[in-house]
Amino acid sequence: MSGKASRRIGKQDQAERKQRFEEEVLRLMDRLYGTALRLTRNTDDAEDIVAEAVSKAWSRLDELDDLDCLPGWLFRILNNVFVSEWRKRQTRQRYWEDAKQAGDIDAPEDFSLFQKLHQPFLLWWGTPEDAFVNDLLHEDIQRALDSLPDEYRVVIVLVEVQGYTYSEASRLLEVPTGTIRSRLSRARSLLQKALWTQACAAGLRSEPGDSGHDNGAGK
Amino acid sequence: MTERELSCEEVLEQLFTYLDGEIDAAGSADIDRHLERCRDCYTRAEFEKKLRLKTEQAGGFAPAPERLRARIRGLLDRY
Numbered sequence: 451m452s453g454k455a456s457r458r459i460g461k462q463d464q465a466e467r468k469q470r471f472e473e474e475v476l477r478l479m480d481r482l483y484g485t486a487l488r489l490t491r492n493t494d495d496a497e498d499i500v501a502e503a504v505s506k507a508w509s510r511l512d513e514l515d516d517l518d519c520l521p522g523w524l525f526r527i528l529n530n531v532f533v534s535e536w537r538k539r540q541t542r543q544r545y546w547e548d549a550k551q552a553g554d555i556d557a558p559e560d561f562s563l564f565q566k567l568h569q570p571f572l573l574w575w576g577t578p579e580d581a582f583v584n585d586l587l588h589e590d591i592q593r594a595l596d597s598l599p600d601e602y603r604v605v606i607v608l609v610e611v612q613g614y615t616y617s618e619a620s621r622l623l624e625v626p627t628g629t630i631r632s633r634l635s636r637a638r639s640l641l642q643k644a645l646w647t648q649a650c651a652a653g654l655r656s657e658p659g660d661s662g663h664d665n666g667a668g669k
Numbered sequence: 670m671t672e673r674e675l676s677c678e679e680v681l682e683q684l685f686t687y688l689d690g691e692i693d694a695a696g697s698a699d700i701d702r703h704l705e706r707c708r709d710c711y712t713r714a715e716f717e718k719k720l721r722l723k724t725e726q727a728g729g730f731a732p733a734p735e736r737l738r739a740r741i742r743g744l745l746d747r748y
């Protein structure tokens with residue numbers, strides 16, 4: 451840490467670091483790509499930001515003292531690359547307003563999957579909410595996430611998927627933590643509603659017996 | 670540290686903040702205690718936890734296309 455003691459990275463050390471970097475990058479590739487894909491919703495964009503993040507990380511590898519911190523550091527760079535690209539596009543395409551409108555039309559503020567599923571008439575045949583979650587496929591969740599407007603999807607991907615704290619998300623997105631909180635709460639409501647709508651459309655969650663019970667889903 | 674009895678409404682209001690780990694230790698302990706005693710809130714919390722875990726797994730993973738792997742290998746080779 452002290453300036454004078456800053457060690458020279460010897461040649462062998464350098465080679466080891468490079469090898470370690472390569473191994474880690476390749477090992478994390480599906481996670482980097484998956485995260486990028488949820489952030490961008492677009493395969494070409496996702497590939498571009500992963501490639502750019504890897505280049506950036508490599509060019510700044512000297513800043514990273516402890517290679518054990520490489521995964522978290524890489525994801526941080528990935529998120530930064532995404533956010534700066536996203537900002538450029540927002541100013542060009544006014545994404546923001548579109549996203550807001552789409553969100554407002556779609557969802558009640560307080561949609562809860564649990565409340566939809568945890569119904570007395572459903573309860574006498576087990577715990578429907580558990581069955582629902584257990585049956586969810588990754589692609590169900592990915593589709594539901596992708597249906598969210600950008601500003602909501604991004605906070606979910608940061609906080610729920612990557613474990614960002616509210617203040618980390620607030621710093622990255624340059625909005626107050628209060629905004630992170632309210633967006634998250636809205637995002638969860640939208641996500642749960644999307645999962646419910648998908649399940650209903652797939653006929654997975656029609657009422658038992660199909661005999662005239664109103665489960666309130668249509669409301 | 671003063672323990673507080675929370676109502677179910679208070680617990681549900683803070684449930685997600687709690688699951689996000691954004692509540693201080695005392696507040697978090699209050700919720701833990703409520704969840705130990707209240708079956709309804711416990712069931713709800715377990716549901717949200719499971720859904721969150723699934724979201725984490727599904728949202729943070731997708732098989733990288735071979736094209737991307739090749740591109741990254743190309744990048745790394747140039748270094």
Ligand SMILES: [Zn+2]
Pocket residue numbers: 676677678680703707708709710711
């Ligand atoms: Zn309770």
